């Protein structure tokens with residue numbers, strides 16, 4: 001059955017303001033736009049995944065905990081997503097219009113407190129928005145490495161900086177010698193021991209400081225227990241290695257006498 005066509009979001013259902021400030025952003029004079037984290041269901045029953053390349057990070061996702069789960073906060077983030085999905089043109093125009101306000105001149109906007117660049121179309125829309133507002137600076141963390149390599153890296157807007165973040169399914173495509181990368185560590189001591197540079201004093205250090213960016217893990221006890229003494233990057237590497245070993249074992253079993261190998265040999 002074909003998917004229903006997107007319907008323009010009625011003005012009454014749109015978020016009053018698209019860009020907001022949490023305490024961290026207010027402290028540095030920046031603003032942020034956000035989507036709900038990872039997977040969920042909208043009030044109309046549609047399901048979504050706003051972090052298609054999330055890996056182990058989803059198991060300890062700060063944005064699936066605490067205030068982010070309060071109904072009023074979740075509803076606001078879901079309304080943002082609904083606006084993007086149902087009326088992408090209206091959303092883009094509204095974002096450009098809102099960014100025209102004087103308060104955004106010379107400031108920074110963080111794209112996504114949670115969520116990621118969920119599709120090519122959505123990332124391309126953001127690139128148009130960024131280019132339409134050259135007097136504002138934009139930055140983002142992202143695990144969408146392939147999408148950025150194809151759509152952003154060849155010709156990035158001068159007012160847009162980004163950092164790739166570990167803990168996703170595309171970690172293996174990152175090169176710490178070349179790429180600006182962020183990793184979450186258990187604490188500041190672990191960041192320093194690894195020789196990385198903490199962004200804790202100011203989130204803008206993620207894009208303006210040295211290119212190996214350490215993020216101290218949120219102080220959420222059960223998440224810290226799961227993380228142990230690993231970083232997101234080393235945890236994801238463990239998971240990737242286990243998957244690869246399991247895949248090899250399955251392949252060896254198949255070669256040792258499974259129906260597919262018999263068929264191949266016969267061929």
Ligand code: SF4
Nearest residue numbers: 037051057058061115
């Ligand atoms: S990418 Fe970010 S928001 Fe999405 S699941 Fe991972 S930590 Fe959460």
